[in-house]
Amino acid sequence: MTEAVPNTPASRNWAVLLFLSFxxxxxxxxxxxxxxxxxxxxxxxxRIGIGALALLAVVAITRPADLAIKNPKDLCFILLLGILNFALPFSLLAWGIQRVPSAFAGITMGTSPVFVLLLAYIFVPDEQIGPRRIAGVFLGFVGLLVLILPEVLAGQVSGGTVVAKIACVAAALCYSVGAILIRRAPPIPPMAFTAGMLTAGTIALTPIALLLEGLPEITGERATWALLYAGILPTGLAFLLRVVLIRSAGPIFMSLVAYIVPLWAILLGVILLNETLSFSTYIGAGIILSGVGLTQLRLRKKR
Known part of the structure; x- marks a missing residue:
């Protein structure tokens, strides 16, 4: 038996990776x-509903047979992961971004690989963890403390800032738990699986939104266009590019996106929204990215 050879990323793979991170x-x-x-x-x-419609349309045109999912176990996984991957984290982020800069929310997403590593070590026995990965996990949590603790020490807990920051971190944890469950999920075609999760998340969250907030009034063009963008590009169609990238360059290469997303979030938030970030936020971001990079160093050297 010949040993599997890792995929070598081509220039187009790097272009897709940078586009997805942006x-x-x-x-x-x-x-x-x-x-x-x-x-x-x-x-x-x-955001979830618009993404679901966009992705369902693409799957219905390209692979309509994949949408015929009838196995109860498959449907249970789709419902559970629709809540964990979309409904719950998107709600936490939407609530948190009202109280903290959007750039901060992007930085916290950089902690996902650290959470995934911890969860995989606990729940996936095949995963190996060595000194570099332990150091990387430690650095990641030090970065989290740097992001969250300044307001606690300054006595600003009552303002809701700390709770909002914790909500953003909890959203990253939801994505990480979802990633572990996806690994254990039945072999459902990936595009149909993603479309199903988005649909399940929409079904779970829409009644709650209507009950708590009522029907929305579409009056502001700027906000409406932003919501359409968030639903179609990063929530719906970007997952198709993610599937293409994993199949052509491999999942380890795809994980590099976690290093770049926080940097774009900071750059766009500061330049386009004039957001002001504290010095501790930049320090925390640097520590988190260093920790994530350290957890992946062993795998990259092995490749």
Whole structure:
């Protein structure tokens, strides 16, 4: 038996990776703009619903047979992951971005690989963790403390800033738990699986949004366009590019996007929305990215 040879990323793979990092980094900014007009659960439900419609349309045109999912186990996984990957984290982010800069939310997404590493070590016995990965996890949590603790020490807990920051971190944790469950999910075609998760997230969150916030009034063009962008590009169609990239260059290469998304989130938030970030936020971002890079160093050297 010959040993599997890792895929070698081509220039087009790097182009797709950079494009995805830009799209996902800008998603936090677009949510902040949408929240100028709409309320949090409406933004979250709208983003998921628009993404579901866009991706369902693509799958219906390209691979309609994949949408015929009837196995109860498959449907349970789709519903659970629709809540964990979309409904819950999008709600947490929409609520949190009202109280912290969108760039901060983007930085917290950089912690996802650290959470995934910890969860994989606990729940996936095949995963190996050595000194570099332990150091990387430690650095990641030090970075989290640097992001969150300054307001606690300054006595600003009552203002809601700390709780909002914790909500953003909790959203990253939701994505990480979802990633572990996806690994254990049945072999459902990936595009149909993603479209199903988006649809399940929409079904789960829309009644809550309507009950708590009522029907939205579409009056602000800027906020509406931002919501449409957030739903179609980073929530819906970007997942198709993600599938293409994983199949052509491999999942390890795809994980590099976690290093770049926070940088785009900071750049776009500061330049386009005039957001002001504290010095501790930049320090925390640097520590988190260093920790994530350290956890991946062993795998990259092995490749």
């Amino acid at each position: 799209v996902w980094g800008g998603a936090f900014m677009s949510m902040a703009v949408a929240l100028e007009q709409y309320v949090p659960f409406t933004v979250a439900a709208g």
